[in-house]
Amino acid sequence: MDLLDNLALGFSEALAVHNVLFCLLGVALGTAVGVLPGIGPTASIALLLPLTFGFDDPVSAIIMLAGIYYGAQYGGSTTAILLNIPGESSSAVTAIDGHPMARQGRAGVALAAAALGSFFAGIVGTFVLAAAAGPLAAAALTFGSAEMFAVVVLGLVASIALASGSALKALAMIVLGILLGTIGQDLYTAVPRFTFGVRELWDGLSFVSVAVAVFGIAEILKNLHDPRTRVRVAAKVENLWPTREDRRRMVGPVLRATGLGSVLGVLPGGGHVLAAYGAYAVEKRVSRRPQEFGRGAIEGVTGPESANNAAAQTSFVPLLALGLPAHPVMALLLSALIIQGIQPGPGVMTAQPELVWGLIASMFIGNLLLVVLNLPLIRMWVKLLDVPYSVMFPAIIAFACIGTYAIDQNPFHVLVMAVLGVGGFVLVRCGCEPAPLLLGFVLGPLLENHLRRALLISHGDPTVFVTRPISGVLLGLAVVALVIAVLPMIRRKRDVVFAEED
Amino acid sequence: MTPAGPRKVAAYLGALAGLSLTLAACSSGSDPASYPDDDIEVVVPFAAGGPTDTVTRMIAEPMAEELGVQLVVQNVEGAGGTVGAGQVATEDPDGYTVLMHHIGMSTAPALYGEDLAYDPVEDFRTVGLVTEVPMTIIARSDFEPDTFEDFVSYVQENESEVTMATAGEGAASDLCGRLLTSAIGVEVTVVPYDGTGPAMEDLVGRQVDFMCDQTTNTTGQITEGTVKAYAVTTPERIESLPDLPTTAESGQPDVEVSVWHGLYVPAETPDEVVEQLTSALQTALADQSVIDQMAELGTTPVEADRATPEAHTELLTEQIATWSDVIGSQGG
Numbered sequence A: 001m002d003l004l005d006n007l008a009l010g011f012s013e014a015l016a017v018h019n020v021l022f023c024l025l026g027v028a029l030g031t032a033v034g035v036l037p038g039i040g041p042t043a044s045i046a047l048l049l050p051l052t053f054g055f056d057d058p059v060s061a062i063i064m065l066a067g068i069y070y071g072a073q074y075g076g077s078t079t080a081i082l083l084n085i086p087g088e089s090s091s092a093v094t095a096i097d098g099h100p101m102a103r104q105g106r107a108g109v110a111l112a113a114a115a116l117g118s119f120f121a122g123i124v125g126t127f128v129l130a131a132a133a134g135p136l137a138a139a140a141l142t143f144g145s146a147e148m149f150a151v152v153v154l155g156l157v158a159s160i161a162l163a164s165g166s167a168l169k170a171l172a173m174i175v176l177g178i179l180l181g182t183i184g185q186d187l188y189t190a191v192p193r194f195t196f197g198v199r200e201l202w203d204g205l206s207f208v209s210v211a212v213a214v215f216g217i218a219e220i221l222k223n224l225h226d227p228r229t230r231v232r233v234a235a236k237v238e239n240l241w242p243t244r245e246d247r248r249r250m251v252g253p254v255l256r257a258t259g260l261g262s263v264l265g266v267l268p269g270g271g272h273v274l275a276a277y278g279a280y281a282v283e284k285r286v287s288r289r290p291q292e293f294g295r296g297a298i299e300g301v302t303g304p305e306s307a308n309n310a311a312a313q314t315s316f317v318p319l320l321a322l323g324l325p326a327h328p329v330m331a332l333l334l335s336a337l338i339i340q341g342i343q344p345g346p347g348v349m350t351a352q353p354e355l356v357w358g359l360i361a362s363m364f365i366g367n368l369l370l371v372v373l374n375l376p377l378i379r380m381w382v383k384l385l386d387v388p389y390s391v392m393f394p395a396i397i398a399f400a401c402i403g404t405y406a407i408d409q410n411p412f413h414v415l416v417m418a419v420l421g422v423g424g425f426v427l428v429r430c431g432c433e434p435a436p437l438l439l440g441f442v443l444g445p446l447l448e449n450h451l452r453r454a455l456l457i458s459h460g461d462p463t464v465f466v467t468r469p470i471s472g473v474l475l476g477l478a479v480v481a482l483v484i485a486v487l488p489m490i491r492r493k494r495d496v497v498f499a500e501e502d
Numbered sequence B: 001m002t003p004a005g006p007r008k009v010a011a012y013l014g015a016l017a018g019l020s021l022t023l024a025a026c027s028s029g030s031d032p033a034s035y036p037d038d039d040i041e042v043v044v045p046f047a048a049g050g051p052t053d054t055v056t057r058m059i060a061e062p063m064a065e066e067l068g069v070q071l072v073v074q075n076v077e078g079a080g081g082t083v084g085a086g087q088v089a090t091e092d093p094d095g096y097t098v099l100m101h102h103i104g105m106s107t108a109p110a111l112y113g114e115d116l117a118y119d120p121v122e123d124f125r126t127v128g129l130v131t132e133v134p135m136t137i138i139a140r141s142d143f144e145p146d147t148f149e150d151f152v153s154y155v156q157e158n159e160s161e162v163t164m165a166t167a168g169e170g171a172a173s174d175l176c177g178r179l180l181t182s183a184i185g186v187e188v189t190v191v192p193y194d195g196t197g198p199a200m201e202d203l204v205g206r207q208v209d210f211m212c213d214q215t216t217n218t219t220g221q222i223t224e225g226t227v228k229a230y231a232v233t234t235p236e237r238i239e240s241l242p243d244l245p246t247t248a249e250s251g252q253p254d255v256e257v258s259v260w261h262g263l264y265v266p267a268e269t270p271d272e273v274v275e276q277l278t279s280a281l282q283t284a285l286a287d288q289s290v291i292d293q294m295a296e297l298g299t300t301p302v303e304a305d306r307a308t309p310e311a312h313t314e315l316l317t318e319q320i321a322t323w324s325d326v327i328g329s330q331g332g
Helices: A002-014 A017-035 A041-053 A058-083 A091-103 A107-141 A145-162 A167-181 A199-203 A207-225 A244-266 A271-286 A299-314 A317-322 A328-339 A353-384 A389-405 A412-429 A434-457 A469-501 B006-016 B019-026 B051-067 B079-089 B104-115 B148-157 B172-183 B196-204 B215-224 B271-285 B288-296 B309-329
Strands: B040-044 B071-075 B097-102 B124-140 B163-166 B189-192 B210-214 B227-232 B258-266
Touching (some): A002 A017, A002 A058, A002 A107, A017 A041, A017 A058, A041 A328, A041 B051, A058 A299, A058 A353, A091 A207, A107 A244, A107 A353, A145 A167, A145 A271, A145 A434, A167 A434, A199 B079, A207 A434, A244 A271, A244 A299, A317 A328, A317 A353, A317 B196, A412 A434, A434 B189, B051 B097, B051 B124, B051 B215, B051 B288, B079 B104, B079 B258, B097 B104, B097 B124, B124 B148, B124 B172, B124 B196, B124 B309, B163 B172, B172 B189, B172 B309, B196 B215, B210 B215, B215 B227, B258 B271, B258 B309
Parallel strands (some): B040 B071, B040 B097, B163 B210
Antiparallel strands (some): B097 B258, B124 B210, B124 B258
16 A cells, blocks of 8 residues: 555654654754744744754754644643743634633643643644645645635634623624734735834734733733732642543544644645634534633633644645645745755655655654653643742743744834733723634734635626635535524523513 | 754754844954954845745855854845845944845835835945846646747736736735736736745646746746746746746747845945955855755856946846836836
């Protein structure tokens, strides 16, 4: 069988001692990068790229750089759970239930659930990549901007589920997030929007400043404002390992999220960004305990974490099968290949089988290394919660400032974070949640870009969204999802009315 | 290529942990006689992994060897490369901050006018030209015309129907597209993307009709036949794609454009420092591994006599005039 031969070839490359070490180095660095906000995988891969020029073997270079990327998806959940500071866009979702779990003394369980879910999803995602990269890539190419617009709409509609409180407030937060996302130079006309003459705003607000502000800083302000919420978290650490009940509740989410993440990861134009948000929405929808979401439901941690890791693996599909970099990290890996003298293109898989299959095999090894690396660290991370608030708060703020400054060594981002942090606190006081805001901020630009691009390509004809079959079906699903979401609300209102009449 | 020494590894790990913040502060050696005695920062005003970034990283290694210090590549993206260039313009003119910029250095005045915070000629000194990357005119694999002549007449007849992908305003593909459409006298629908990768993805996926982009991005797809190639925009055919005719051969001599890359330092940088950088650049361009790597991308390093401040200043001034005509005529 071809697949087995190819995998055998891959493992013979990836299991070479030096390649295992580079893989370990990559995933360990990735974990660190994921933990530190502001230093994203793109920046760190760019920084380490020159180091790989000296490598004799292009496989080693690519194994290490890829390890940084998917390793960062593991590490990103750590600060989200412990400190409510999401380091990467995908881990913002993990914070919604992960941090409440930590506050209930279940930080260890949340971290373990994230690590185990990620491990399973990473392995499955890699397997999907190995078995079906070619056909998947071909299918992904049929997704144009009309289809991507429909996917994002479906994602946004489903995500009203992200809110645990009022749906109206969630909607308002999504819209506010979308508006924040429009700041900066317009892609189509190069006109700066909402920049008020501030040069630094031309490139828009950075995700890290927004996320750290509305989650981390707002959380600290809330705690300082109301001393009663300042409970010592670690005082009641129950257990570090998921209980039998926890494990039972993890199985469904892991399986569903892995499937969803694998599919979304392949899509062009930012599909991988949707994975974590989509998985959260799905889990809340299918759960028999939706009221627990937002208050420490383990499904809300395992789902997004699994989806996000599966997507990280399958987002290699366009690169390996077609030589097309779907996002900046993939572009960097492509550039590493070029510098190693490998002509990128759709022929890479046949021309350089040992490279492609070596990389795929190394992902199995890397995911295993990651779980081995991360599980023992949990004990240490949880200890961090013993630190008293008088030390912890200044430390988090310092950490947040360094992280936002590090985005591109510009103090402007720190200022943005400070302003948005106060704004975020006001919103929290008004009972609005930060997660839908961040969702709007991340998906808003995707929504706008794909909408406008689809209309440009159709020469202004809006019917493309329904006449193109995939886009039509997806938008139909979005309408159904909206009806399902609204119906119970109407019924509940009616029940309330009836109850009052009785 | 030498294997990475432990000092170098330590340096990068340190940088990763946030110590890179202090790099700028440490580069204080301002005595031109001892230049260089510290790491040199090379600012690339575009995303890591893009063509300009790739070219920079190719020459950074041999230049570092020649100068005896590290060259640290910094990507300062945004606003068509003007953010990074603007930043370098205001740096200390001590040779420890160098700018690598492409053709956009000459188009920025026409594109941004009053909004441009610097003057590409007055605020910089040129170190030298690095390479000229040829452009290719490519289309989705099922686009009707088969030759460049057919393409031109097809686009002229169906201009309201045809869509052209670009990697965003001011990107190389945008400039080449403007030149091509103005040369053949058409106005097509321009579809900008956020970078070359996504644009290429939609072209391979047959969502848009055509694009004009650098061989660094297109050669692999052309040789595999996932896109249709019509012509290369250089005076001569290129080695990596010998079957591809030139635009001049196909009756469009006006469509001659290449994405040149050059090195710059802030205006007040002393002569001794510029001389050292120019000589290191010339050594790097003669390096066999650089020649080989560039060949993979369908380009070549420029001859030593063009990698000089004089020759490059001449090219830059001439290009600023050319592009102000092309862009000005289309209303920016």
